[in-house]
Amino acid sequence: MFNSYTENTLEYDEKLCINCRMCSTVCPHGVFSGGADKARLVNKKSCMECGACQLNCPTGAITVESGVGCAYAMMWSALTGKKEVTCGCDDDAGSCCAPTTTQLFKSER
Amino acid sequence: MVFNDTGYSIKTTTGKLTYGNRFDHILARLGYKRSKHSVEPGLYAIGTPAQDSPVFVSASYTLSFDALRSALSGTDAYILVLDTKGINVWCAAGKGTFGTDELVHRIESTGLKNIITHRTLIVPQLGATGISAHKVRTRSGFRVEYGPVHASDLPEYMKTRKATPGMRRVRFTLRDRITLIPVELFFVPLPFIIAVVIISLLGGLMTAAAVVTAILAGIVLFPILLPWIPTKDFSTKGFIIGALSAFPFAIWAFNTTHDASLLLRYGSALVYMLAMPSITAFFALNFTGSTTFTSVTGVRREIYAHVPTMASMLVTALTLVVVLVILRYGGM
Ligand code: SF4
């Protein structure tokens, strides 16, 4: 069966971890879990590549190519040759997948 | 607006949402004048906060700010609104406007250090995509504490200052998905609407109805049924729903052409079975932008795997139409 979402770019180098627990705190998909002396990568395939863990890891133990997984924006940027893929939140972007969409969770708080 | 003895300006707000606020939320969700739904950046007082009251960070988007202040109703606190150009926390964090630089700048410009004695900021968890806690600490001296994903969990969170695993997860419930539908409908690209008009002029009402059905299947039916369709990729889910909704049209086409040759009858039915699923799948694929669990890597793979199929199905359908018309009226 087709499943495009089994792989992603998340990499975790356990040796660098100082167990600050930031990654398991910020991840909205429970990808990391706090271990006894190291963070544990428990659910890699749920990663949506948001980049929060990488940004908040003080030792650079995590790398991920972050971006917005939005088909409309990606196809549009491929067609127009624009590098930057951002999803829908521009004021002028009635275009992209949902200026819209996002609002529920993406707007809470 | 009040000026306290430190000379910095603090705006005031309440935890109460008025009917006007709620109406404004509906407009905001529908995307109406989106840039108008913003809150002025700066420091706000809710209740009567003191020097040791907590400070919550929010975006300058009305829905974000209002969700926060209504969750804080009845508490004394400060709200630090970052300038996100009227965009919600998650989107702005992805873009970096809800980010380390803006937070450090806003701490300075509001004179926060002189207003409170502690050095802790409670930032919404989804803001972590734009904010680097350890960098904020070295640059401003403030410790970033990530609160729950949803503002509505704040009262519970504040009792222990610990988030349960549930508070740390984004949810994507049936209700969440249904809320998105009107907004998605609002943004059906104009070319599609023009195409429907042209098709109904050329091919008759039933053809236009088929196109509208295919689009609605992708925008309305797909998000509702999302977790229950038995494939993983959005496109394949879309193909399935599209095929199901195309079936009645195919039968109709087969039956109404009963005076024609069998080849022609099967041909007309096939046109619906090819064109409609490809349209539905395309809209289904675009729903990836509305979810909170699709990665760039996955979506890219999906595009490569399925968009060519969608395109060739549509082209085949259109070619078939031309062939069928020639067969029928070409006297063969
Ligand atoms: S954020 Fe980095 S250092 Fe901290 S627990 Fe996670 S991997 Fe370890």
Ligand code: SF4
């Ligand atoms: S990139 Fe985002 S979803 Fe993936 S592990 Fe890091 S925080 Fe979690």
